[in-house]
Amino acid sequence: MVKNRSHVEGSICEAYLCQETSHFCSYYFESHVQSLRNKVCRNDDGVQDDDVQHTLSIFNHPGRLAGTRKSRYLDEKELAAAHLHILLNCEEVQPFIECFVKYLEESHPNISQAVVDGRIASEFPSWFQAYVHDKNNMVQDLYLHQLAYGPKRKVYTWPIYYVNGFKFHTEEWSAGKKPLIVEFVSKVTMKELKKIIIMGILKRLCKLNTWENQPNN
Numbered sequence: 001m002v003k004n005r006s007h008v009e010g011s012i013c014e015a016y017l018c019q020e021t022s023h024f025c026s027y028y029f030e031s032h033v034q035s036l037r038n039k040v041c042r043n044d045d046g047v048q049d050d051d052v053q054h055t056l057s058i059f060n061h062p063g064r065l066a067g068t069r070k071s072r073y074l075d076e077k078e079l080a081a082a083h084l085h086i087l088l089n090c091e092e093v094q095p096f097i098e099c100f101v102k103y104l105e106e107s108h109p110n111i112s113q114a115v116v117d118g119r120i121a122s123e124f125p126s127w128f129q130a131y132v133h134d135k136n137n138m139v140q141d142l143y144l145h146q147l148a149y150g151p152k153r154k155v156y157t158w159p160i161y162y163v164n165g166f167k168f169h170t171e172e173w174s175a176g177k178k179p180l181i182v183e184f185v186s187k188v189t190m191k192e193l194k195k196i197i198i199m200g201i202l203k204r205l206c207k208l209n210t211w212e213n214q215p216n217n
Helices: 008-028 076-088 091-107 113-133 142-148 181-185
Strands: 064-066 070-073 154-158 160-163 166-169 205-207
Touching (some): 076 113, 091 113, 091 142, 113 142
16 A cells, blocks of 8 residues: 555565564564465365374364364264275275175176176175184284274264365355355366366265264164
8 A cells, every 4th residue: 555655666576575574573483373475275285294194094184174063973884885985995995895795706707897896886895804804814004903893873974075176065064155166267268168077966964973983882
């Protein structure tokens, strides 16, 4: 803002001095204090590499939840779907899936891929739990034992999640708000747009917790 209209250059110099002084002082701030020198991106997930506790690969994608936290209980269908999704997308579980498929093919030589997929969805979680907890199979990874029990029924939900420089929010939270896809599409060409995979509408964001020991029920 120009305060001295008769000598504009004086206001410009004053602004530069103020900017340079504040920038110099920022070197003496604590590391957690944000300034122009260490400004984070708009959708920062707020997680440092040192803060990540490395467990199974599927859980090594840290992010930041935001908004009002609520709690709810998963029904049987949701609980089974969540457990199956985690198992199928965890790299450490892939060898067990291959072992299960091999068992099916040996038991039923003419089994089709569609039947295999169906039996993976319906039988693999229980087979995996029995296999991992069988001492004769010598599965030593504690995280796999915890994963075999499946997630707890009680979960916490949030409307917003920041991860990998992106912001995701639920359909309920974004109701009535201007969609951001308009701004996004204007910045990409149609050729690039064809490569984008639309995953669908985000209904709910849930944080799952696994059992450390065998659940009672």
